[in-house]
């Protein structure tokens with residue numbers, strides 16, 4: 152008895168070539184409506200699925216292949232006598248090859264203003280069912296879900312029959328594919344409910360690229376993207392120049408991007424090891440960059456700079472005067488590109504930079520994952536409470552708000568010193584707050600005098616106020632909420648320092 156292949160595809164790419172290869176090797180073809188039409192029009196002999204099922208395609212194609220004559224032919228074990236006897240008794244023929252790709256659910260829901268009914272109609276039922284039956288029985292059935300794999304099967308046919316290894320690889324791909332497909336359906340439907348954290352969480356990502364190594368050369372790594380990443384995501388950055396991004400580059404670039412998005416005015420951010428080392432805003436992007444640079448001219452070396460305005464020739468000149476790993480910008484003028492591409496080792500990324508919808512953050516811990524909303528707490532004027540005798544000056548107010556925007560992105564315990572809408576000292580990731588303050592003060596050096604200080608969380612004791620005073624800090628912004636707030640406030644009054652409370656904390660671990 153000749154072998155049979157069932158073809159039912161939405162994406163008809165490469166279909167004819169594969170179908171012809173089947174026919175050339177004496178394999179009979181069975182097909183569903185649209186697929187059959189394409190084959191017939193090309194003169195390829197094909198049997199209708201309805202002849203196999205003895206049943207018409209019904210319900211607008213909702214039921215065409217969901218039939219025991221199909222699934223019996225797919226799932227019967229060829230080396231199982233009882234299975235073979237049942238097939239004979241019921242007059243079911245085995246199916247040896249399955250070529251199926253699914254209704255374009257992802258493409259459908261990606262369309263703007265897609266109607267719910269249209270999305271529902273694009274949930275493929277018969278296709279995944281056939282794929283799963285065939286993949287379960289891959290010992291006996293070759294199943295192909297990806298047109299990119301047609302050539303492998305054609306090659307195998309030229310050489311004889313597909314090997315068990317190839318059939319197993321293809322079956323594994325099928326289950327990855329249907330799981331991804333179902334995850335998209337599940338996510339779409341769950342979004343219509345108010346179920347924030349359902350009983351099971353299925354996340355699905357698509358491979359963007361494998362990486363040379365992870366955080367260290369002995370760690371393997373890859374970069375996956377979300378199916379619907381916003382254009383202002385690091386996964387969507389267009390690399391215009393330079394070597395391939397490394398694992399650490401991607402993390403740092405993402406940190407720089409996330410910070411710069413938080414500013415409406417022209418802003419520049421320099422990042423090292425996921426922390427901002429220099430942040431500046433200004434009347435124009437060159438001024439913003441100069442402020443970010445001057446914020447810490449040492450740490451910026453070998454860093455990553457993100458700007459939220461186009462890079463022109465003058466900014467390009469400033470940027471190319473030091474060694475930077477990566478620049479991220481919404482665009483580059485031609486002159487700027489000519490200037491920057493002279494540097495072989497710099498990577499240039501281009502992407503729209505805007506505050507996109509907040510994303511769910513996933514962080515792995517041993518044996519599990521923590522999920523939370525992104526920290527997008529918006530500081531309202533009405534949240535700000537001056538708790539000291541001295542009020543901030545206008546200039547101090549703008550620096551306090553600026554520093555509060557920066558502190559959110561610094562690893563805890565975090566202290567930022569700022570002056571003139573420029574960070575001048577960043578104490579990041581310390582195990583105690585005074586330690587973070589001392590680092591920020593040391594880095595700010597003489598500039599600390601007259602600066603403002605931001606703290607990501609409350610002061611448990613007045614010791615940070617003490618070191619702030621010694622450095623000449625004029626105003627402090629912090630969440631408040633410690634049972635010993637009064638001690639810190641009293642110290643501020645004693646030293647003539649202004650203290651503003653925000654009522655919100657910005658821990659970042």
Ligand SMILES: NC(=O)c1ncn([C@@H]2O[C@H](COP(=O)(O)O)[C@@H](O)[C@H]2O)c1NC=O
Pocket residue numbers: 159160161162182183184185186187212213214215216217251252253254274275276277278279
């Ligand atoms: N309903 C069924 O029994 C069924 N069987 C196969 N399909 C899908 O129909 C599509 C192919 O249809 P056509 O050959 O008519 O263009 C494929 O994407 C295939 O996955 C089905 N459609 C949806 O569930």
